[in-house]
Amino acid sequence: MAQNLKLYINGEWVDSSNPEMQDILNPANQEVIAKAPKATKEETEEAIKIAKSAFESGAWSDRTPQERAKVLLQIAEKMEENLDELAELEMKNNGKTLREAQSDAADAANTFRYYAGLLDHPSGVTYQAIEDLQTMIVKEPMGVAGLIVPWNFPLLMSVWKIAPALAAGNSIILKPAEITPVTAVKVFELIDQTDLPKGIAHLVMGSGSVVGQTIAESDDVDVVSFTGSTGVGRNIMQAATGNLKKVSLELGGKSPNIIFDDADLETAVDYALFGIFMGSGQVCSSGSRILVQEGIYDEFVAKYVEKAKGIKVGPGNDESSQMGAIVSEKHMESILEYIRIGKEEGGNLACGGSRIQRDGMEKGFFIEPTVFTDVTSDMKIVREEIFGPVVAIQKFKDEAEAVRIANDTEFGLAGAVFSEDQNKAMRVIRKVRAGITWVNAYHLTNVQAPWGGYKQSGIGRSLGTYGLDEYQETKQININLDPKPIRFFE
Template sequence: MNINMFIDGEWRESLSGGRKDILNPATGEVIASAASGTVEDTKLAIKAARGAFDSGIWSNLSVDERADYLYKIADRLEEKAAEIALLETENNGKVIRATTNVDIPVTIQTFRYYADQIKLMEQESYTRADSSETIIIQEPVGVCGLIVPWNFPLMIAAWSIAPALAAGNTVVLKPAEVTPVSVYKLFGIFEEVGLPAGVANLILGPGSKMGNELAESFEVDKVAFTGGTQAGQSILRAAAGNMKKVTLELGGKSPLIIFDDVDFETAVENAMFGIFHNAGQVCTAASRLLVHETIYDRFVERLAERANKIVVGNGESETIEMGPLTNESHMIEVLHYIKSGIEEGARLVCGGNRITENGLDQGFFIAPTIFADVNPNMRIVKEEIFGPVLVVEKFKDEEDAVRKANDSIYGLAGAVFTEDIDRARRVVSKLRAGITWINSYHLAYVDSPWGGYKQSGIGRSLGAIGLEYFMELKQINIHQKANPVGWYAN
């Protein structure tokens, strides 16, 4: 499969002619060749998006006309769902039951949701005592640079593209360099439904240079970035040049609190899902497990017993429960974190190794890993690992649980498991996190805002507010006739 960039309605090679092999992380095999762009390619895409926006070819369409395009995109995605789900698994490594039952359906739902949502937005108006009128309208921001990660390549792309297009903006999308396949298919659908040239542009290549150009460019009015906190800080600094709007969904080190009144086996299973889903490559992963001291030892033992039985392998099989990490360099980084945890004195309960048995030696597999008896000064406790690595700590009471849960620079997510719902509500209300659950984990809804506190980001995706972040508010004050002000004596 040859993957090229899509700029101003045309498929293009990189100006430099550069290309990059795209691998299947489960096998190490090359599955595609993608154009590898430059800053100059990025500038061309920005120019196309700028021209399309300024021409009004998209923003001047009626709400219903833009919504119709989004419905058509959703319909085509649905028709190709099985094909795209398999491609996502092959490129990203996640298990087929996740891409089939979560990633692709949520992507489809996102386009339909924002097609509906844009039609629900109402204009505010106020009549004043002097019979003048104030109208509040919402307008598109302009050109939007969208930078998305490799852990949910298509779904997170849709979380930005759908509201941006619904609002009337034009976009330049920069997917992760290692996972362009499903997004490439999405842009093929844009072409099929006749999206006007320049409205949606796809650039491919190294994020550090191309993403920085999107953030720095004075022709880009907004940048939306999902990824690591350090990269987000760089984006924010670069975006300051023209004070562009910025939405950042960044890292997490999310706590899951287990009280001693839970259904034991159900809590163990949910803790596993919280960290080992998608091999831990989830921004909201429950990577810090806080367990009440009275059940701590038994919980850790049972958790390790079940984690050792997780079926790891090539996610194309329906029987596989956890796939590989998405790329080799990230696998190496996660293994370094595991080594650090051992060196700092954490107790390795299970895992901790790369899996090479049973034909998995060419893939980027790490065994489900659990550390117990950790302390808050360890790197594995403080830093986001973004892999199948769990740290477990005990707590004494509610106050201790909340203190430990909030002892982090991050504030993306958190959860509480207890049969005492009043206690659960008390604890959740004290968690400094933007996404929380009681007696569940990882559930996400397109109609509800997604984002975090502290260094986990700025702004929100999804929900009605996710659309508002791609719009500007304008106040229009109307007097039917100009009257003298009467302010000056002469």
């Protein structure tokens, strides 16, 4: 029997007053694995009110960095003790392979460890620019942080926000995606076993139009951090203008992967496959546009298509599966519609393009790895984020054209360059307008490095010291070393 999930408010697990529950499905087989509450506006406001009161009490915000670090390490330890369960839940709820879910769970625990360690580092600046005036620059927590996370990395995206927000000394309200709340519930069960004061952390499940909107609009929320689509990001920015709260947005992408003639072909093909088909293409930073120089275009396409056809798609609990399910039927239909449009626009469908309903996958939401070749920049499949296992391969002549095509997008999240000429690779990657970039690699990153994009891919950064800054205010404190009357009006 599917578990009925509960809200976590003021340190207690509570039922929503709204009797309506949402079925949470395993996208590999449509099995109902849980039933999630749909919190009301009033319940969301109550959680915000409690979070504000808890912040103002100083029970957490007044603790020393070392004391906060100790609690973050407790959370990390609890997660490490439960890595297998976290990975299993993530696989069942999101549809990704167990290998990917295990990696996410380990990275999530490491994120708490990283921010705990960061709190042990001295911070702040002091200087004397004016005679007898000593100035200090200090960082302080903002207050209540509203954290809204997507469905593609339910566990990791939650932790990317929770860890720095708590490290900074804030109270938090986490809203997981409606269809993938299961691992967030487990994380809060583990948080509940630590020394985090009651009322600091809250988990409120429900719709974006109710819970998300309430968080974004609330005058008692001081910062809102959102990861998701560019359209929803715009709505959150508009809703946040009431009290001019700080907004951090990590949004969509249509990232270019540039392959030059002199690239190591085997390496380029391998990373280009990983760049789009990892996570079934449901990754904001996916290399969904592959730009290949004309001298190796045909050879690259032939090798790429052959390998794409060989990717084993299947349920996440099958160890032989290399690519898992699409997160929901609705999103699967959206991807299939883009594939239909791509064919209609004249793109050459080199492989894939269909839903898989065989070998025990009849009920699941599976799509073949799909490759379009000979595309042009005006096509929808090249311009719009599909967020699925669909890649478009485009030809270019020289450096200048590669950069022009790469930057011909409203997005600017990620990008890569493959070339054995390091000087050329650096020239080009410096010109790619994106926040997360690689040379001769794709998707490799670490918690120490800032994550975020240019243009309509968002505002602000996650991870690293930059991620901590997103949840802190910067204050100057000026100390008069020789206090005496200023006599300004004499």
